[in-house]
Amino acid sequence: MLKRKSSGPERETAKKQKYSPKKDVLDLNNLDFNYTYSLKEYKLIMKHLKVHSNYELVNGKIIPIQYTPIANEAVVHEIARQLGNWNIKYQQNGLVTTSQGGFNFSNSNKQKIRAPDIAFTPMETCLSLDDNQLWSFKGQPFTPNFVVEVANLENNALEKIIDTKIKKDYFAMNTSVKLGWLIDPKNCVIWVYKRNKHNQPYRYKHKWEDLDGGDILPRFTLKLTRIENIVSQNLEEEKSDDEGDKCSYCNKIFTNVHEIIKHLEKEHT
Template structure:
């Protein structure tokens, strides 16, 4: 991106109604490492890019939300190593080009898993830029407050926006996503997204207190320990293990 083009972008007054080129999108995200940008007093540290070329601000997460994300990354990362999957576990700093409906759509799930089969066949361009052939993870997880306002209509919109993101972007035709989890630790709710035999996306809500979430055939041998997430939110220490117990559950 030329220096002349960079000068046309006012990082202190970004126009979110404007259509940006992909190069401008990359430049703005890179500059956010050194500049503070706020929307309605809420700091933003990342933008996604929708299929129309508009910037989607991603506000910084609160400490509790980020702690939950980190715990999910830890559990999934341990499983990836212990079971020798060889895949890649990424957080919201890892973006993907979902190329929805013919338009370049850059999304950064809170947590994602890309299989070894996909990860080890990516080109250098795909690994280090967004300019290669689009590819997507197998698993996407979003951690969010689905009830962000006391206003009933705004409550519904907060959930609907996330629901549409899963159904029409993460699970868009041509993506590799096979399972999605929407986890709301603040309101103790969670939903599971999958495709049926016809390729249609369906959603089901799962009880918060129902133990772990089984990864099934997509994440063989993995169960997300929801009790650990509940301990983080409640600030309760997990039960202390005896000296004879292993601290890591190794695969059989």
């Protein structure tokens, strides 16, 4: 028996069904970075990846975050350490996060899960978060008020990508970000990002000198000497330079912020 030959419209329908991009089963071992994933699929991927990696979700696309050289990551840690010490010393009670901490920078119906190298979320925002916001990406999106990216800006294409991410995502109209730093420790370059009176982001080049947090991070100053020691591998100088904080009442010296806080509470309050 001869099979009836499919007509034109039928062949087109069959072709569409055959090559439909819809995924009935999520294959965790063969991720398709051209496919648009839902937030539910994204969470399953993050949960079941055999090798722990860092990914961002931007408009349904999974964007791999490349591993960075050890010196770059050490600088990220140093900035986060100084920010964390300031957070405790001046009782800001906010949250300091690094590139494992994601935020939803969505400015439309599609989610943009981005993870800045360093971010600070103030206490007022933290106190308003519910369990869904704290432990998942459900609920009302929220963002930090301060972000930092650390990168080698010798690559002009990379600088353009990061600059666009900061301006278009971090400083989108509906986010809380008010201050951003783009730091290249290898080439001693600093770009500072702020908002103008129309709430639009702009940036300016800052001298390679200690950075003041201004009104966004009151009394916080990023000391670049520590970062320079990491880049130059002058670790001995970094250790000897760590004189610690001095109690303003009895001049006792402490090398740990937690210790001086306990000392003040016990001896001077």
